[in-house]
Amino acid sequence: MDVKITKQFILFTSILLFVSCFDGTDFDQTNEVVLTPEIELDLIYFNLEASNFYDYANNTEVLVVEDITDLDFLGGSDINDIIKGADFYFEFTNTIARGFNVSFDFLNNDNVSKYLMQTTVSPGSENNPVVSYFVQSLDALQIKELTKANKVLVTVTIPSSSQDLSGVLNLQSKTTYYLQIE
Amino acid sequence: MKKFLFIYLALGLSVVVCQNKQLLYNWEVTPQTLMLNPGSLVSSQFHAGMPLVSQFHFNAGSSGVSVFDIFADDGVDINTKITNIISELSSRDFFTINQQLDVLNFGWLSKGMEPVYFSGGMYQELDVIAYFPKDIAILAWEGNRDYIGKAYDFNDVSARADLLTVYHFGVNKQISKKLTAGVRLKLYSSLVGVSSTRNKGAFKTSIREGTANVYEHTVTDLDVEVKTSGFLSLDGLEQSQVNKKLLGRALLGGNLGIGLDAGITYQFDNQLSLTASVLDLGAIFHTNDTELYRAKGDYTLDGIELIFPELVNGEPAIPYYDNLEDDIAREIPVDTLNTGYTQLRPTKINAGLHYDFGRFVGDKGGCNCKNNGTKQKRVSQAGVQYFSIFRPRGLQFAGTLYYTRRFGDTLSIKTTYTLDSYSAKNVGAGLFLNIRGVNLFLAADNLLQMSNLAKANSVSLQVGLNYILN
Numbered sequence: 001m002d003v004k005i006t007k008q009f010i011l012f013t014s015i016l017l018f019v020s021c022f023d024g025t026d027f028d029q030t031n032e033v034v035l036t037p038e039i040e041l042d043l044i045y046f047n048l049e050a051s052n053f054y055d056y057a058n059n060t061e062v063l064v065v066e067d068i069t070d071l072d073f074l075g076g077s078d079i080n081d082i083i084k085g086a087d088f089y090f091e092f093t094n095t096i097a098r099g100f101n102v103s104f105d106f107l108n109n110d111n112v113s114k115y116l117m118q119t120t121v122s123p124g125s126e127n128n129p130v131v132s133y134f135v136q137s138l139d140a141l142q143i144k145e146l147t148k149a150n151k152v153l154v155t156v157t158i159p160s161s162s163q164d165l166s167g168v169l170n171l172q173s174k175t176t177y178y179l180q181i182e
Numbered sequence: 183m184k185k186f187l188f189i190y191l192a193l194g195l196s197v198v199v200c201q202n203k204q205l206l207y208n209w210e211v212t213p214q215t216l217m218l219n220p221g222s223l224v225s226s227q228f229h230a231g232m233p234l235v236s237q238f239h240f241n242a243g244s245s246g247v248s249v250f251d252i253f254a255d256d257g258v259d260i261n262t263k264i265t266n267i268i269s270e271l272s273s274r275d276f277f278t279i280n281q282q283l284d285v286l287n288f289g290w291l292s293k294g295m296e297p298v299y300f301s302g303g304m305y306q307e308l309d310v311i312a313y314f315p316k317d318i319a320i321l322a323w324e325g326n327r328d329y330i331g332k333a334y335d336f337n338d339v340s341a342r343a344d345l346l347t348v349y350h351f352g353v354n355k356q357i358s359k360k361l362t363a364g365v366r367l368k369l370y371s372s373l374v375g376v377s378s379t380r381n382k383g384a385f386k387t388s389i390r391e392g393t394a395n396v397y398e399h400t401v402t403d404l405d406v407e408v409k410t411s412g413f414l415s416l417d418g419l420e421q422s423q424v425n426k427k428l429l430g431r432a433l434l435g436g437n438l439g440i441g442l443d444a445g446i447t448y449q450f451d452n453q454l455s456l457t458a459s460v461l462d463l464g465a466i467f468h469t470n471d472t473e474l475y476r477a478k479g480d481y482t483l484d485g486i487e488l489i490f491p492e493l494v495n496g497e498p499a500i501p502y503y504d505n506l507e508d509d510i511a512r513e514i515p516v517d518t519l520n521t522g523y524t525q526l527r528p529t530k531i532n533a534g535l536h537y538d539f540g541r542f543v544g545d546k547g548g549c550n551c552k553n554n555g556t557k558q559k560r561v562s563q564a565g566v567q568y569f570s571i572f573r574p575r576g577l578q579f580a581g582t583l584y585y586t587r588r589f590g591d592t593l594s595i596k597t598t599y600t601l602d603s604y605s606a607k608n609v610g611a612g613l614f615l616n617i618r619g620v621n622l623f624l625a626a627d628n629l630l631q632m633s634n635l636a637k638a639n640s641v642s643l644q645v646g647l648n649y650i651l652n
Binding site: 023026027029030032033034035036037038039040041042043044045046048052065066067068069070071072074089091151156172173174176179 | 250252501502504
C-alpha cells in the first residue's frame with residue numbers, strides 16, 4: 001500500500017514538474033536590450049556687456065574677448081562609450097548695434113582643438129533685441145571627436161567698437177545627448 | 183528520495199507566495215505549521231526535520247509583470263515591450279524574493295501534569311523586496327527630453343534585502359479544551375542587510391521662465407538614504423575569508439535581533455475552529471559593521487555662466503566647472519555614517535476559520551488520545567485564511583479558500599484558492615505523505631500557470647522531509 005502511494009506521489013509530482021516549463025519565451029532577447037535615454041541639459045550662458053569690448057583705461061577697442069571652462073563630463077571614457085550623438089543649441093539675444101562672430105572650440109587637455117563650432121550673431125538695438133539661433137547636430141563620428149575634448153573655449157569677436165557702444169549680448173545654450181547603453 | 187528533492191530545488195520551481203504559505207498554514211499534519219502558528223494543534227509526540235531538507239521555500243514574485251510579458255517570443259522588439267511595461271507598472275508594483283531553508287527543526291511533547299509541546303531549530307532566510315522605481319526607470323530608459331516639466335520622485339526608490347539566520351524555540355500548550363496557545367522566541371543573526379526605504383525629493387527639468395538659461399534643472403527637498411550592514415568588513419576579502427565571516431555571522435556572530443511569534447487555536451466545537459498568529463514581531467539591531475550613505479539638500483542648475491574676466495598674463499582662468507562641482511557637493515552633501523540602526527522585521531499576520539466535516543479518521547474510535555482527546559480528526563476540512571505582511575509601503579494582503587482531505591494517516595492533500603497582490607487566479611495544492619513516521623510534503627502554488635511558468639506572476643513551491651512520531 002505504502003509503496004503504491006509513494007509511486008503515485010512521485011508520478012504526480014513528476015508530472016507537475018515536467019509539464020512545467022517556460023513556453024514561448026526567448027531569453028536571448030536580453031542581448032537586444034538597449035537603453036536609449038535622451039538627456040536635455042543646460043550648457044553655458046553669459047551676458048556680455050558692450051563695455052567688455054572697449055578698454056576705457058587706454059581708450060582702445062577690444063575686438064576679441066574669450067573665456068574657457070572645463071567640461072570634464074565630456075572627456076570621460078564612460079560617456080565616450082555610450083554617447084551616440086548630440087544636438088547643440090545656442091540662442092543669442094543681442095541688443096548691441098554690432099554683429100558678432102562667436103566660436104566654440106572644444107579642446108583636449110593639451111589645448112588641441114578637437115571640434116570647432118562657429119556662428120554669427122546679427123546686430124540689434126536696445127529697443128529691438130535681435131535673436132539669433134545656432135544649432136549643430138553631431139553624428140556618432142563627430143561626437144567621438146568632440147568627446148576627446150574636456151573643455152570649451154568661447155571666443156566672441158566684434159568687428160569694431162567704441163566707448164559709446166551700449167547693450168548686452170546674451171547667450172543661452174543647451175545640449176541634447178543621445179545615449180545608447182547596451 | 184533526497185536526490186528527488188534536490189532535483190526540485192535545483193530546478194527552482196520558483197517558489198513562494200511572498201512569504202504567504204497558505205498551503206502549510208493550519209495543515210496540522212506538518213511540523214512546519216508550528217512555524218506559521220505556534221498555537222497550532224499538535225498531534226505528534228516528537229518530530230525532527232531532516233537537516234537542511236526539512237523545509238525549503240523559495241519565491242520570486244512580481245505584482246505587475248510576468249516573465250512572459252518581457253521574454254515572449256512574439257516578434258515584438260523587447261525594448262518596445264520594456265517601454266510598455268514601464269508605462270503600465272506603477273510605483274506600487276513590487277518584486278520579491280523570499281527563500282527559507284530549515285537547517286534544524288525539532289520538537290517533542292513533554293509529558294507531565296501539564297503536557298507541553300516544545301519545538302525549536304534554526305533556519306536561514308533571504309528576503310528581498312523592491313518596489314518598482316517608476317520615475318527613475320523612466321529617466322534611465324527614456325531620459326528627460328520628452329518629460330520637460332515632470333518631477334521625477336525619489337520616493338519611488340524603496341527596496342530592502344536581508345540575509346539572516348534565525349534561532350527559535352517555542353512552547354505550545356493546550357490551555358483548555360477549547361484553547362491552545364503558543365509562543366516562539368526568535369533570535370536573529372544578520373549576515374548582511376541593505377535597505378533604502380524612506381527617500382524623498384524630486385528632480386525636475388523646467389523650461390525657462392525668466393531663468394538664466396534654456397532650462398532650469400532643480401533637485402528639491404532631496405533626502406535619500408541607503409543603509410548597509412555587514413558589507414564594510416567584507417570589502418577586499420578573498421572569497422574564502424568572506425565565507426568564513428558569513429558562517430561566523432550565521433552562528434550568532436552577526437548583528438543580532440530578537441523577535442516573537444505568537445498564536446492561538448480556538449475550538450468552538452468539534453468541527454469549527456479559529457486560528458490566528460503573528461510572526462516575526464521584532465527587530466534586528468545593526469550596531470556593528472554598518473555604513474549609511476545619505477544625500478540631503480536642494481540645488482538648482484542653470485549650466486555654467488561665463489563672465490569673460492580680463493585676465494592679465496599668467497592669471498589662471500576661472501575654474502567654473504570645479505566651482506560647480508563644489509557648489510553641488512556643498513548644497514547636496516553625501517554623508518557616509520557608521521551609526522547603528524534598527525530594522526524592523528517584516529511582521530506577518532495569519533488567521534483562519536476552519537470547519538471539519540465528514541467521517542472520522544483512523545481507528546481510534548474518533549479519539550485523538552495523544553492530544554488529550556480534545557479534537558476528533560475528520561477526513562475533510564474547509565475554511566478561509568487571511569494573511570498580511572508589513573512591507574515598506576504598507577500592508578500586503580492575501581485571502582485564501584481551502585479544502586483539506588485526509589486519506590487515513592498516510593496521505594493528506596490540501597487545495598487552495600488565493601487572491602493576493604500577484605494574482606486573482608492562484609490555485610495551489612499540497613500533498614503530504616507519511617510512511618512509517620517519515621513524511622514528505624510538497625506544496626505548489628499557481629497550478630493554473632504550471633504549464634507555462636513564464637506567464638505566472640509568482641509561483642510557489644515548498645518541499646520538506648521530516649520524521650514525525652505520532
